[in-house]
Amino acid sequence: MSKNTMTVAGIDVGGTNIGAGLIGDEHQVLDRGKIPTPTGGPDAVMDAIAELVGSLDGRVDAVGVGIPGVVREGEVLTVPNLMNWHQRVDIADTLQRRLGVPVALGNDANVGLLGEWLAGAALGVRNVLGIWLGTGVGGGLILDGRPFHGSHGAAGEVGHMIVQRGGALCTCGRRGCVEAYAGRRSMAGVVSAMVDAGRPTSLNDIREDEGKEKLTSKVWARALSEDDDLATELFDMAIETLGAGIGSAVNLLDVEMVVVGGGMAEKLGQDLADRIAAASTPWMLQPNPKLSFVAAALGDDSGLVGAASLGRAALISG
Secondary structure: OOOOOOOEEEEEEOOOEEEEEEEOOOOOEEEEEEEEOOOOOHHHHHHHHHHHHHHOOOOOOEEEEEEOOEEEOOEEEEOOOOOOOOOOEEHHHHHHHHHOOOEEEEEHHHHHHHHHHHHOOOOOOOOEEEEEEOOOEEEEEEEOOEEOOOOOOOOOOHHHOEOOOOOOEOOOOOEOEOHHHHOHHHHHHHHHHHHHOOOOOOHHHHHHHOOOOOOOHHHHHHHHHOOOHHHHHHHHHHHHHHHHHHHHHHHHHOOOEEEEEOHHHHHHOHHHHHHHHHHHHHHOOOOOOOOEEEEOOOOOHHHHHHHHHHHHHHHHHO
């Protein structure tokens, strides 16, 4: 390893798992690890991050972390989809003192899109909307050739655009958000209620067969492939809701690319991006004729690569 080479740990905190990667200067993943996301709150998550960083095979010069919430200046302001987070947490400073290297923090969908912009499907594109479908629905923006985070780090939250006034209750506490219809956590709640009401579905049987505690993307993808009626109905509703939200976002931002990432995109690929494109188009007023919808190219690595780039920037600037 040359003297000028930096290796940075990229951490992608999700509602189900925390992923870690050791990332080289050319955005290549040199080593990786993954563990289930703890439910005990911020301290448990920071313990897990420290454990993952320590497990990576190589020198870690800095750490970048993507987390599913509103992030500003190293603090997590709100986290709808992680258990037992009830206050602001200064993760960057706490981890930096613990790990002894620079630590940078960003929103998980923002860093996922950043990874795709640096080394994946959005490489070189100037105006991009990223949609990350997982436990929740995250969003990120590249505008005029630069990542855009807004006035206090909350830009791009397409999942919390209101598409139905007084609609379904979202994990953020409001009603009618895109995420209330298209986030896996919300969809799982609907499945539970429908099963209690006597509606048949193979979703829970598939979950048990796959050895999963939750209705993960893999479980949904298998249920859809097996034409489960309830899974198909709820997924169709999720697509239609995403279409309304994304079409409206395109009207506001006039982007030239929509990147679809997260667990569902990893399982369903370009077919998912195509379905979302078809659902979004009727809501658009004057889209760019060259507007494209593409599945994230880096899969699980999008967030790792993007988070690592934040850590690398903190190391250089620090």
